[in-house]
Amino acid sequence: MALFGKAGAAISSRTLRTYRQGIARYLDFAQVRAVSLLRPSRDSGALYIRTLEAEGLAPSTVQVHLAAARAFYKALRWAGVTDSDPLADLSPAPDNTAPWDKRQPYRDDELLCLLGYAGLRDRVLILLCAHGGLRISEAVALKWSDVQLSAAQMTVTGKGRKVRNVHLSASLKNELLLLNEQTQPGGQEPVIGATQTAARQRLRRLCQESGVRYLGWHAMRHYAGTRLTRQTGNLEHAARHLGHSSLETTRIYAKWADDALNEALEGW
Structure with missing residues (x-):
C-alpha cells in the first residue's frame, strides 16, 4: 500500500x-x-x-x-x-441513519464538567481536541517545537502528512503556558506524551469520575467544529480550523449547530 x-x-x-x-x-x-x-x-x-x-x-x-x-x-x-x-x-x-444522528459532539456543560475534574495535562489534551479541533493522533504527536505560544498558534501534521496552522484559543494558550512552566520541556519533547490507547483510557476514566457520557476523543473535535460553526455561521472557518479539504466533510457541523428546530418545538 x-x-x-x-x-x-x-x-x-x-x-x-x-x-x-x-x-x-x-x-x-x-x-x-x-x-x-x-x-x-x-x-x-x-x-x-x-x-x-x-x-x-x-x-x-x-x-x-x-x-x-x-x-x-x-x-x-x-x-x-x-x-x-x-x-x-x-x-x-x-x-x-443520518451521520449527525450517529456521532454526537460533547455538550458545553459536559466539556466544562470534564475540565473541572481533569488535571493540568488532561485539560491541555481536552482543549487541544475540543478547542484546537485536533484528532487524538495529532494531539498526542504534538511536540513543543510545534507550538508557538507567543503567536498563539501551533503547526499540526494531520492525515496524509498534511500540515496546517491552528490558532490557539485563549483557554488553550493559558493551559499550555502553565504546562510549559511546570515541565520546562525541550523543543522536541511531546506536549502530552501518551499513546492513543492510553489517552482513550484516561478519557474513559475521567468520564466515569465526572458522570459525563463517554463519546470518545473524536467527539471533542466535533465539539470544536460545531461550536465554531454556531458562533461564526461560516463553514469555511470550521473547515480551515479542522483541516478539512472539502466543505462537504464540514457540513455535518451545520446540522449540529442548528438549534432552530429544537427551539421551535419547545414552545409546543
Missing part, C-alpha cells in the same frame, strides 16, 4: 493496522466458508458482505473491511496469482 496506494509513503500506521485486521477477517471467513482465495465462487463476495452485516457491524465498519479485502485481491492480481475480483461492483446495504 505504501508503494501503490494513494497516500504512498505517507500512509499512517493506523491505516496499515486497520487493513491488516480487515484482511485477517477475510481470511478467517474464507477458511470457515471453504472459499478458495485464488478461485473464489461468483457469489463469495456477496456472501462475505452479508456475513459482515449479519454480525451487526455498522455500515461504515463493513466498508472498511471491504476496502481491506479489495486491497488484498488487488495485491494478488498484481502478483499474477489470480485474475479474480470477487468484490467488484458489490456494495453493502445503505446506512439509513
